[in-house]
Amino acid sequence: MSSDRAPVIATWLVDRFCGDSAIAGDLIEQYLEGRSTLWYWKQSLIAIGACSVSRVWEHKWLAIRAIATGWLFSLIVIRMGMRQIVHPWWDAVAPPALYPLVASFAWLVNGWLVGRLHRPYSTAMVGVYAVWLIARNVSPLYASAMDALAGVEGSAFGFELWSRAESVLVMVCGGVLCAYCDQLLRARRSRLSGETIGHHVSMAES
Amino acid sequence: MAKEHLGNLELMVLLALLRVRRGAYGVPISKEIEEQTGREVAIGSVYAALERLERKGLVSSVLGEPSRERGGRAKRYFKITGKGMDEVREAQRVLTNMWRNLGLQGESA
Secondary structure, rough: OOOOOOOHHHHHHHHHHHOOOOHHHHHHHHHHHHHHHHHHHHHHHHHHHHHHHHHHHHHHHHHHHHHHHHHHHHHHHHHHHHHHHHHHHHHOOOOOOHHHHHHHHHHHHHHHHHHHHHHOOOHHHHHHHHHHHHHHHHHHHHHHHHHHHHOHHHHOOOHHHHHHHHHHHHHHHHHHHHHHHHHHHHHHHHHHHHOOOOHHHHHHHH | OOOOOOOOOHHHHHHHHHHHHHOOOOHHHHHHHHHHHHHOOOOOHHHHHHHHHHHHOEEEEOOOEHHHHOOOOOEEEEEEHHHHHHHHHHHHHHHHHHHOOOOOOOOOO
């Protein structure tokens, strides 16, 4: 099924992850020619995957640096700073139930930082860091699942799964937010510099 | 300088660019590949190949004007460079040499 407006979320994601609005433009053009919503989503996901893999492959050292940056931040700020200093202090001065929000904010900053330090490939580098985080979470989650299946007292697989998945998701949101702000900033700069692209089309069509 | 290696999709994209000639952007390029190969090709994969080719200096691109039919997004027009033409000719020469004397003409798989 298709309508007269291309799926907004898919378009937004393609713009953020691919960094070239022409790709989303091509997809919209084909969608308005009668392609289905399913086709649009499939093409968008392929485009996001292809763009991210291509960028990571071309910038392997940057990808390693992104993982190292994210990991160092999570180790120093989240694991040591948040858990050992902020958490006990928070429990003393504020409702403990709100602490997960503070922890989520730290993951948001983690994603933002990885994106910010790896421009203009923010989303691809945040993506590679997310993949690394997911891979790191497999082993503890597996152990937790085994404990739950064996009926070990105190095992909390559901909570483990939720908290780890949530931290990765929030981290990715931080990275995407960074890329979005960066794109807005670049668009504003290009408008301010009075850059015109109109002459390019005549060059291409001549 | 080390020789560039062209992947299968990269070569197809370069040939599609030559076939489309003027006004070649993502949609006509992917349609041309689909018509010639009979297989659907994702626009994202075509752009990834074009990006690699541009980095190798085999194609160049310019942005057109944004249009309403494309949600206010511009088309990116691609053109093959002189170095790209050399690569296409070299790929043709190599592939022709590889096929020669194999006696596969008319054989069915």
